[in-house]
Amino acid sequence: MKYLINSAKQIAILILTICLFGCTNDDSKYPKVVAGFTYTVNPATGTVTFINISENSKNYEWDFGDGETSTEINPIKSYAAGTYTIVLIANNVAGGSDTFEDEITITIPTTPCTTEALESINAATLNMTFKTEPAAGTIVNDGADFAWVSNPSFDNALNSSCKVGKITKLGNNPWDNTQINLNAKLDFNTNGGLKMKVYSAKPGFKVRIKLEEIGNPNNNTELEVPTTKTSEWEELTFPFAASQTNKFNKIVLFFDLNANNKDTYYFDDLKVYAGTGGGVTPGAFDDGLLTNGNFESGSSSWIIGVGTDPAPVKTVNGDTFYSVNVTAAGNSYDVNVSQKLAIVQGATYTLSFDAWSDRARSIIAGIGLSGGDFSNTVQTVNITTTRTKYTITVTASNFGASDARVLFDLGAAIGEVNIDNVSLFLQGSGGGTGGSGTTTGLAQNSDFETGALSGWIVFQNGGTAALDNTTSNNGGTWSGKLVTNGPSNPAFKQEAVGAGTVKSGDKITVKFDVKGSVVQPGAVFNVLLFGEGAAGASFTHVFNPAPTLTSTWTTFTGTYTIPSNADVSKGLSFLIEAVCGGDAGCKVTANIDNVSVTIN
Template sequence: MKYLMNKTKYIFLFILSISFLGCEEEDEANLPEVVAGFTFIQSETTGTVTFTNISEEAQLYEWDFGNGTTSTEINPIRTFAEGTFTVSLKASNIAGASNTFEDQITIDIPDTMPDFDSGLLTNGGFEAGGDSWTGNALNVQTEGGNSFNLANVETAGNPFDVNLSQVVAITQGTNYILSFDASSDQARTMLAGIGLNEAPFTNTTVEVDLTTDMQTFTLQLSAADFGGANSRVLFDMGAAVGTVVIDNVSLVEGGDGSDSNTGGDSGSLEACDGGELVNDFETADDSIFNNFGGGVGSIIDNADTSVNSSAKLGQYVKNAGEVFGGITIALENNIALNNGTFTIDVNSTSVRQLLFKLEGLNQELILPTSGAGWETISYDFTGQSGEVTGITLIMDNGTQGDGTADWTIQFDNIRLCGNESSGGGNALEACDGGELVNDFETADDSIFNNFGGGVGSIIDNADTSVNSSAKLGQYVKNAGEVFGGITIALENNIALNNGTFTIDVNSTSVRQLLFKLEGLNQELILPTSGAGWETISYDFTGQSGEVTGITLIMDNGTQGDGTADWTIQFDNIRLCGNESSGGGGTCTPPAAGEFITDGGFEQNAGCWQLINNGGTVTISTTVNNGGSNSGQIKTTPGSNPALKQERVGAGTITPNTTYVVQFDIQASTTDVPADGAVFQAFTFSEPAEGSTDPAVQHVLVTGDASFPTTWETRTYTFTTAASVDGGVSLLLELVCGGAGTCTGTINIDNVSITAQ
C-alpha cells in the first residue's frame, strides 16, 4: 500500500511538472515577437539622413549611428560627414524582449562649389593664389583640402596698417557694389572700399564678429570724386592683432552709392511680393517677449550672415522637461488681418512642429521646420479676419524640450503678405437666406445671464439712422472686471452644421469681441471698428452640433470701466449658410459617474471639436466598436489633427484626484500610420472660466507609434491639479513629422473619463 501511494505521488508530480512546463511554453508563445527594422532616405548634397522606424511590437529604441552618436528617438534625423557608417537599431518592448537590425550608409557629398564671378576684379576667390593681389597682409593658403583658397591675414597690431588690395579701373561718377566674405578670430573693426593711392578712399566701416563662419558683406560705394585705371579695391584689417579671412571678393557697377553696409545676401529666404514687414528684430530687445511654460525668447547677434544677412535675430529655446514652453511676441501696433498669409524666416537644426498663433483671433497653424538651416515658412490664414494683438510660437506642443540646440530656433523677418483691405464703413449687411436668431424686438432682460461684472439689457434705439430697429441689446463691462460678459438665452436650441453667425454691433472704441457657442464650446474673437454700427461675421465652418446659448465677452482679460468705451449695442443675430445636420440630436449628458459626453460619437460630433490642423477629422458612420459611429482622424505630412472635448465635469471634478481615461483605438488597414506618424493623448486641468491662470497639462501618452489594426482598449490615469474649477479637457491627436511620406488614419470610439 505504501508503495502504491508513493508511486501515485510520483505520477502526480510528473503530470504537474508537465502542466507547468506546458503553461510556460504557451505563455512564451503568446508573447509578441519584437522585430527591429528601419529604412532611410539620404540627401546627396548635405549628408542628412532621415530614418524611418519600421520595428514591430516595440516601445523602446536605441540607435547607434556608427559615428560616435546615439539616440532614443523613434524616427531620428542626422547629418553625417563623408564616409561609410554602420547604423544599428535595438528595439525592445516593456517586457524586456529585444531585437537588433543594422544597415550601412555611405555618404559621398559631391563638390558643388560654383565658380566665383569676381565682376571687375580678377581672382576674387584667390583660386590662383596671390596673383593680382598685393599688400603687406597677403598670405594665401588652402584649407581643409577644398578647391578654394582663402586670404589669411596676420595683422601687425597698428591701426589700419595691414592691408590687401588690387588695382582695378574705376569710372568717375559711377556707383559700385563691393561684396566679400570675411571671418575673424575676434570681433574687429575693419575698412573696405575703393579709391586712388593719391586720393582719399571711399571707405565703409565693417564690423566683423567673432566667428569661424564666413560672414557676407555688401557695400554700396560711390566714385563721384575719383576714377582711373590705377584705382584700387582696398581692405584695411584694423587694429586688433590676430587673423582675418577674406574670400569671394566681387566688384560690379550698380547700387545707389549710399555707403551702406547691407551685410549679406538673402540666400534661400524669400520675401513675399508686397509683404508688410511686421518685425525684423533689428531694434528690438528682450522686453518684446512674454515667455511661458519654460520657453525663453531673446534678441541675439547673427553669427552667420551667409544666408540671412540680418545683424540681429530672435531666438527661442524650449527648456528641459517643458512640454508647453513658448513665447508670445508683442507687436508695435495691432494688425488688421483680412485673408492674409504670414511668413517667418526660421533657422533650426532639428525638425520641429512650429505652432504659429495669432493672439486676438485665437487662430493657429502648425507646420514643420526642415531642421536643415534657414528657410521661410508660410502660414496661410486665408478666411480669417480681425485684429491680431500678438504672435505666439510653440515648438512641438506637448513634447518635452531639453534646452539644447535641438530645441532652439532662430527666427527673423515676420511678414504679412496678401492682406486684403478690411473695408470699413458701417453699413449693416444681412446674409442671403439667413435665419434670424434674435432681433431683440420682443425680448426683455430675462434672456441675459450676466457674469463677472458684465450686464446685458434691452434698450430703446436712440438713433435709427443706420440701424432702424426699435429695440436693441446692450452690453456693459463694469469697472475693474476682466471677465465680465453675458450669455444670451435662445428661444430654441440651434442645430448647427457649417454655419456662419452675423451680429450687428455699435461701438465707440475698438473692442475684441468674443462670440461663443455654448453647447459646442466653440468661440471666435473679432474686433469691432469703434466707428459705429457694423456687421461682424463669425465663421464656424467645420463645426456642427447643438448650440444652447450665445456668449459675448469684450476684451477678455482686460479690465472694463463701465463707461461708453466699454459699452456696445447689438442687434440682429443671424445664422447664415447653415447646412442640414443630417441626423443626430442634442448633446445628451454623460451617464452617471462619467464626464465625457457622446463618447461613442453617436450624435454626429455635436459634443466633439473636430480639429483638422492640416489633416482631416470626421465622424465615421462605417467604422465603429459598438453603436453606429466612431471618430476618425487622418493625418498628413506636417499636420496634427485632433478630437477634443473642453471643460467637461466643471463643478464636479475635484482637485488632486486620480481619474481614468479609457477609449478604443484602431488603425485603418489600408492607411496604417507610418513614416513618423505618432499618436498622442493629453488631459488638461482647467481653471475657472475667465481666469488668467493657465491650464495644467497631463500627458497620457506621447510619441506612440504602435497602431493596432483591430480594436484595442487603452486605459490611462492622471491626477488633477490643485485648480480644476473649469473642469477637464481631453485631446486625442495623430501627429505627422516632416517626412513627405508620413500618413495614417485611426478611429477612436467609446471614450470615457471616470473617477478611479
C-alpha cells in the first residue's frame, strides 16, 4: 500500500511539472498593444495636433471629449475654450487593445479671428467667405461630409477669418467630392478664373475643381493644382479660358482625387477673380514641362532635395532666381534644388537653364527619381562668373515615375550658385511642329510589347490595371487590361506628352484597339484628353461616344480640336479608365492595345 501511495504521488508531481513547464501562453505570439499619444497646442487657435505613439497596433479610435471621434492616426482637432478628456483606444489585428487618456485645457485669446464683412453665392460675384452657414441645398455631399466650422489656424496673414468650410472624406470612393450649386453660369470673359484658400495636415495633396452644368454632367471642364504647404493656409488659382463662359453653374471640389482616404481638408474664400480668361501671357518665359521655371513666383514648385522645404531664392533688380552659397564641399547631393514632375521611361528630354557663380566651379544637372534607388541621368556642367545659358540632353533610360524630378546637385564644391530660366522639353514626340504624328504619335510604349509598363502611369483605384498576355492580343504578345472590382476606377494614363510640339488649334486623334465586356448598371468605359498648361489642366475632354466593348477586337477613334486659347505649353495627357459606381453587380473588363495619339 505504501508503494502505491508513493507511486501516485510521483505521478501527480510529474503531471503538475508537465502542466507548469510544458504549456505555453498563446498570447505570447502577439506583442502587447500599448496605447499612447502626445500633442501640441496652438494657443492662439485652440488647434491640437495629436501625435500617436502607440506600439504594436494597427487601428485607432479617438474620442475627443466633445462628442467628435476619429480613426485617423495623427488627427488634428480644433477646440473651443474648455477642458476635455481625450481617449485613444489602440487595437491590433489579433483583437488585442489598450486604452490611454489625457486631459487638455484650451484657453482661446479674446480676439482670435476676423469676422467676415462680405459673402456671395451668386455666380457673378462669387465669394464664399463662410460669414454665415451656407443655406440648405447650396452644398451637396457626394461621398464627403461638409461642415461650417471654426478656422483651425487663423493666426496668420493669409486667412484670419473666423469660419471656414471643412471637408471630411468618408473613404467610400476614390472620387469623394463636394458640390456647390450656383444661381447662374460662370463668366470667364469678365473673370479670369477661380481662387480658393486651402488647409490640411496632409502633405502634397492636389485640389481639382470641376465645373459642370446642372442636369448635364457630361458638359464639364476641370483644372487640378498641387498644394505646397502642410498645416498652413495657401491660396490656389484655377484659371479658366474665356471659351468656358456661360457653360457651367456647378462647382465640384475634389481633394486628393483617387486617394481613397478619410482625411480632413479645409477651404475658404472660394471666389471669382478679375481677368481676361486663362492662357499663356504673350511673350512669357516658356518653361516647357516645368512650373515657375523663371522663379518669378519665388520658391513655388521648387524644393530642397525630395522633401517639402522651399528652395532659397534671391531678387536683384526685379529679377528673381535660385541662389545658394556652398561654404563647405561634400557630397554633390548635400546641396540640391529640385522640381517634381512626371518623367516617362525611355523618353529623351532637353534641359536648359541659366547659371553663374562667384567663381569657376562645376554643378550637376539632370533628371531622376525622387525615391527608391534614386536612378538618374545627369551631366556635369562647368559654370563661371558670367551668366550663361546651358543646354543638355538627358534620357530616362531605365526609370520613370509620376513624381520624378529635374535636379541640380551643387554640394561638391564651394562657392555661390545662381540658377534661372529652367526649362524641360520632351524630344521626339509626334511628327514635328505643325505636322502629322507618327504611327503611335505622342504615345509611348503604345503596343505594350516591351513587356513592361514604361511610359504608362497606372492607377489601381480599387480595381486592377496591369499587363496581360493571356488573351489573344491584337498584333503581339501583350496588351493592357483593366478590371473593376466593385466601386472602382482603374486606369492607364500618359502625362505631358508632346510638350513643344502640340499647340492650340491642333486636331488630335486618339485611336486604339479594344475588346471586353460590361455588366450593368453603373458600368462606364471612358477616354479622356487633357491640355497641360502652366497652371494645370487647361481643358478636359471626355470622348463621346465612348468605346463599345465587345468580345472581339474593335478600333476606337476619337478626335478633338484644341481650343484656340488653350494653354498646352506642357503638352497633353490622356487617360483610359474603367468605372463602376456603387451599383451591385457592376463590372467592366477591357483589354487595350496599339494606342496612338496623333496631330492631324
